Amino acid sequence: MSKVTITTAVKLTAEQLKKLTTTIEKKYGKSAFETIIDPSILGGVIVTIGSHQIDNSYRTRIATVKQQIVTAIIE
Amino acid sequence: MKKTAPSFNITHLMSTVPVGISETEVGNVITFGDGIIQSQGLDNIRMGELVDLGEGELGLTLNLEKNKVGIVALGRAAHLKPGSVIKSTGRILSINVADDIIGRVVDPTGKVLDGRTPISSGKMMLLERIAPGVMSRQSVSVPLQTGIKAIDAMIPIGRGQRELIIGDRSTGKSAIAIGTILHQGDQNVICIYVGIGQKQSTLAQTKQILEERGAMSYTAIVTASASDPASLQFLAPYAGVAIAEYFLDKGRDVLIVYDDLTKHAQAYREISLLLRRPSGREAYPGDVFYLHSRLLERAARLNKNYGGGSITALPIIETQGNDVSAFVPTNVISITDGQIYLETDLFNSGMRPAINVGLSVSRVGSAAQIKAMKQVAGTMKLDLAQFRELQAFAQFSSDLDEKTKAQLDRGVRVNAILKQGWDTPLNVEEQVVVIFAAVNGYLDPIQEKFITAWEKEYLVYLHDQLPEILASIQKEQKMTDDTIAALKSAIDSFNRRHAEWMLEA
Numbered sequence: 343m344s345k346v347t348i349t350t351a352v353k354l355t356a357e358q359l360k361k362l363t364t365t366i367e368k369k370y371g372k373s374a375f376e377t378i379i380d381p382s383i384l385g386g387v388i389v390t391i392g393s394h395q396i397d398n399s400y401r402t403r404i405a406t407v408k409q410q411i412v413t414a415i416i417e
Numbered sequence: 418m419k420k421t422a423p424s425f426n427i428t429h430l431m432s433t434v435p436v437g438i439s440e441t442e443v444g445n446v447i448t449f450g451d452g453i454i455q456s457q458g459l460d461n462i463r464m465g466e467l468v469d470l471g472e473g474e475l476g477l478t479l480n481l482e483k484n485k486v487g488i489v490a491l492g493r494a495a496h497l498k499p500g501s502v503i504k505s506t507g508r509i510l511s512i513n514v515a516d517d518i519i520g521r522v523v524d525p526t527g528k529v530l531d532g533r534t535p536i537s538s539g540k541m542m543l544l545e546r547i548a549p550g551v552m553s554r555q556s557v558s559v560p561l562q563t564g565i566k567a568i569d570a571m572i573p574i575g576r577g578q579r580e581l582i583i584g585d586r587s588t589g590k591s592a593i594a595i596g597t598i599l600h601q602g603d604q605n606v607i608c609i610y611v612g613i614g615q616k617q618s619t620l621a622q623t624k625q626i627l628e629e630r631g632a633m634s635y636t637a638i639v640t641a642s643a644s645d646p647a648s649l650q651f652l653a654p655y656a657g658v659a660i661a662e663y664f665l666d667k668g669r670d671v672l673i674v675y676d677d678l679t680k681h682a683q684a685y686r687e688i689s690l691l692l693r694r695p696s697g698r699e700a701y702p703g704d705v706f707y708l709h710s711r712l713l714e715r716a717a718r719l720n721k722n723y724g725g726g727s728i729t730a731l732p733i734i735e736t737q738g739n740d741v742s743a744f745v746p747t748n749v750i751s752i753t754d755g756q757i758y759l760e761t762d763l764f765n766s767g768m769r770p771a772i773n774v775g776l777s778v779s780r781v782g783s784a785a786q787i788k789a790m791k792q793v794a795g796t797m798k799l800d801l802a803q804f805r806e807l808q809a810f811a812q813f814s815s816d817l818d819e820k821t822k823a824q825l826d827r828g829v830r831v832n833a834i835l836k837q838g839w840d841t842p843l844n845v846e847e848q849v850v851v852i853f854a855a856v857n858g859y860l861d862p863i864q865e866k867f868i869t870a871w872e873k874e875y876l877v878y879l880h881d882q883l884p885e886i887l888a889s890i891q892k893e894q895k896m897t898d899d900t901i902a903a904l905k906s907a908i909d910s911f912n913r914r915h916a917e918w919m920l921e922a
Contacts, residue, residue: 393458395443395504402439407431409473414430 346373349388349399351381366391441469442505447485449497452646453691454488462486462505465545469504470494475526476503477510477648480692487692489648491526512656514663515539519607522624522638525649525656530640542659544652548714555720557754560785561672561729564600564842565593567772567835570794570852571801572757575785576606576670577718577727581749583734583741584759588771590733592839593757594674595623597731599630600842601672606729607664608632609673611657612640614650614680630840650684658715661728665717668724673716677733678709682745699744706748713752755779769836774801787845788895793852797831800856804828823861830860833868846890847876850904853896859908867918875911883907 346366348354354362354377363375370391384400444458454476462468468476474494480487488503497503512527515537522531525544529535557575574580582590598608610627612620620640627633639657641649654675661671675681682705689702697703709732716730732753734746739760741750750756755778764771783791807825811817817825834855837843843851851872854860863871879887886907889900896904912919 390443393442393444393460394440396438396440398438406439410430410433411427 344370344373344392345376346370347376347378347388347390349378349380349383349390351379351383351385351399353379362387362389441507444486444503444505446497446499446501446503448499449490449494449501451691452490452494452648453688454490454494454497454503456486456488456503457484459486459503459505463509465509467506467508467510469506470497471501471503472496475506477652479688480694489651489688489692490646491648491652492646510544510652511541512544512659513538513540514542514660518637518660518663519635520633520637522640523656524645525639525641525652527656540663542663544655544659545711546659546662546715548711549717549719549723553717553719553723555718555725556784557718557781558784559670559718559727560787560845561597561606561670562600562604562845563593563597564844565596565770565839566837566843566848566852567770567774568593568757569786569845569848570790570835571774571798572755572772572777572779573781573783573785573790574729574731574779575718575781576729577716578755578779578781578785579713579716579730579732579753580779581732581734581753581756582759583736583746583750583756584771585736585739585761588759588761588764589769589839590735590759591623591676593759593770594676594731594733595626596839596842598627598636598672598674599632599840601635602631604670606635606670606672607661608636609657609661609671610636610638611654611673611675612638612642613653613675613677614641614643614684615676617642617644626840647684647687650681651688654678654681654712658712658728658730662715665719665726665728666724668719668726670726671728673728673730675712675730675732677735678749679733679735679745682708701744705745706752709745709749710752713749754781767836768832770839772835774798774835775805789849789890789893790845790852792896793849793856797852797856801828801831804832826861827858829865830863830868831855833865834860834872836869843876844891846887849890849896850879850886851875853904854908857905859912862912862919864918864920871915871918874915875908878911879907 367373386399388399389396442459442461444456447455447457462478464478464481466478468478468488470476470490474492476488476490478486479489513536518536521529523529557577559576561574561576563569563574582593584590601608620642624638627636637660639653641653657673661673664671682701685708686701690696694702713730716728718727719725732749734749736746758773758776759771760773763773807821811825834851886900886904890896
């Protein structure tokens, strides 16, 4: 049984959470869920299954764009 | 002063930036110290994969264990603390190489260090690539002219060969390597100079020499200096050979200098000890032989079907107190195809380059010499060996017969013409005519102290008065009977002009 952490910026509704956990369990098997509320990710969701991380947060997206702009300016 | 803001095309940027969902392997730092990170997580990471440590810093996986991963940081990574999240990148360590890397100074990750624009995006070359196999190789037959008489005549180096330069500190090891690079200007050879654990000042000096002599137009420098982390010093030679392989794949001839592999082994020892790998002889880890053999095996001469390029490697090893039987020197001696052995005593007695001809060998030998050189240098090595033997013997007696005395005098002169400034490489035809004069006894009547002046004037004389002799040797690659006759009379008339250099009758 894998350990799954779901990180969101705001608290998910019971319905949203149910939908998410069912999808995850369908793909990765029965899991132990832990939910974390972390406003610093700004929006979206980060799901960590074991050491595998699926990152769909706004913080990461903005960071990617920032990195690209910095690289473009240096070049 | 008005500062102009840097400009770039944001529309283009926005259309290319991937902003979708990112899927990575993540882990947490357990301990971090001395550039070594022990982490948990990262379940599916591979050996030699780059790890994103955050804040633009990268790490390299070197140890995979059941519950933890050993990572070596490729920078200072001062922001890391226990619990920090690190991510896999899915990239195996590689370096970006394009044609415009020539003339540049880069670090082992491909970052430019000369303050100019980054290298344009070319091909990603793997730092760890398997060496070319038997089927793609061909035997070494084309000479790599070093421009140094003692080497080209007696320890010839061929393209695709690995020739070790070994000696104590300050015996002119780097000078031989840099002198060789300087001579490649018209030889159609690309040079890569890899500086490992050197002082920044030394490297700046090397770069300046190469620039002043126009050698940077065909040379690239890879460096991890003494102040860089051991991880970068460990990677530097692999980065260098990866750049060389880029040009090898294009069918070019490449010369790569590793300066020096002693410091490379020490950097690897540091990493290994910090990773708590078991230590062996001289506290080096068990795989220090493989460390160098897999590097030097990548020097090769490929056959026509594979482009016909070559990588010639000149690794440098620094010994302590002439101890060639220490661990790392013996390893590298057995891997390479010969060694150039430099000695402090010779260096101090004014013999420069301070090559001990008796102990230096090239296992490729005369296959990598042009015919003209074979003609004049054929017996030179034997002559010099006999001379040294006589010399040791003659110290005890002043009463020598004429024949022995003549042999000694000849030996002194042949030895004297092997002296050469490290930054004055000679073309092969110039070397041939000088050695021809010495081994055929034309220097016997010259006073010993005037030999250097004689050589200099003699070459000027030939270039000015009889350029057809040099041209003929260059064209035919051998000394025809006509050339020999012409050269003999040329030396005779040259010697008649300079009576002031002759011995008293």
